[in-house]
Amino acid sequence: MLPKYYEFSCPVKILSGRKAVANLPHELSQLGASKPLVITDKGVVAAKLMGPVEAAFADAEMSIGYLFEDTPVDSSNHVVNQVAKLYRDKGCDALVAVGGGSVLDTAKGVNIVLSEQTDDLLKFQGVDRITATMQPFIAIPTTAGTGSEVTAAAVIKNVDLGAKMAMVSTRLYPHVAIVDPAMMITMPPRITAATGMDALTHACEAYYGLQKNPVSDAFAAAAIKLIHQYLAEAVEHGDHEDARVGMANAALLAGIAFSNSMVGMVHALAHSAGATAHVPHGVANAILLPYGMEYNVAKVPDSLAEIAGMLGVTPQLDKTEMARKGVEAVRSLTATLNALCGLPLKLSDAGVKAEQLESIAKLSINDGSLTYNPEEMDYQEALAVLKQAF
């Protein structure tokens, strides 16, 4: 059924496939830039993933203006202001982010500071508060999960307030996303599995959530099919280029889908499990996705039955039965990943303590993602789901 009203946006130019990173200087020149500040982290440098990026400039009529490689795991307002100062001091004219979610979010935060000429991100917390024309920005993901290269959101920690600030604006979209398998080939199996399940959760929650629409559905469905086809392969054979490209595209497609249709209770619970018990986001999503789907079966059986079909479930006459088979298909996938790389199947296996469940439940009902979940979920219900997943 079509929604009575919907909005959709994705202005990002996408470059995908072998040697895509080699086009970085050309894309920068197309944006009128010639001296980029590159943001990355120590992990990316240690994995030698900066090699292809630096090689791209070898025969270019431009060079990297400055390389910032100290992005922390949780990006902060202090780091953002530090990088923005470097950008101004070095006379840079574009941002290039090479890394996972934290690096890309840092770059988005830096772009707000530079473009809005501020040092206080707090003023831009919320939705649609950024109005300035942004600096040229190119994202090169090194994981296939967050989809940050095509999303309009950034989460930055405010270390002064001890709180996370979420900023959502179509101005935050990168101008270009470069998805190159060479940037993901060294990703370890367990991170490949967790980030892949993150992408699957984005796609599924976008497909059955309240904000679903026919355009985001198309992206989510394509993502789910690619994940069904390639995730286990990418985990088992990390050097399988087709599997890496498949998963990179799945994450990107899921990112476009959820940037427009948002996510639901699985993310609300996963964010809270991360904040309370430091469960990696993809791991928490992998554990909680089947429980979240199960929770919504009665409310959206049709959408969940369609997802089941994308996951290879044989068609059933009864939609609810088909939806339940879809939940089983996700459980079967996570069991396979568990066998391949030890991806946890229960919260207790991911380091969550029983006494933390109440805190996680309390936090999760204040998570904005819950708004888009088809079924209502209160504190007691959140706690019940967490206990099942424990």
Next chain:
Amino acid sequence: MTMDLKAMKLKAATGLKRTTSHISLLALGITFELTSRYVPEMQQEIADWEEGRRVTIGVLPNGPYMTIQKNGDRIDYLGIGKHEPHLSILFKNLDSAVMIFTGMLGAPAAVAENRVCIHGDNAKAMEVTRAMAIVQTYLFPGLILNKTFKRPPKLTSSQLATKAKIMGLLTPMLVAKGMK
């Protein structure tokens, strides 16, 4: 002459939407105040709000707006207008606001249709949204609640009595505060 008539009709329609929004915001603000006094689930909901939290609900770009504030164990309606809010929940235009205020559209659907902007902390916005659902429960008839809530509330006889009491208090307060 035709153009003048068209312009007049547009102006009148906009005025009607603004008046509807103004009265609705007034009713919303007063009902926030009343539910915080008489409804236990509202008292429980706002218990964790920090003292002095000011929330503005309104319509972009030209209003109207109304502001409430947490004082002690209750919510006070500060009046029409923005009063230096910590958090703002803003409808993108008068049409969106009227759809929500008249019960044509529920809060979850309004958010899903991108008709609302949040300025401020999203977690606090969730707390306010839950409180607003309680306000709507005591303000709107069951018919509208059934249509607009994900899970329509089922009121006990005691809650129905409280709802009747709030409705009884609302009209004179609307007149009194609306005159200010």
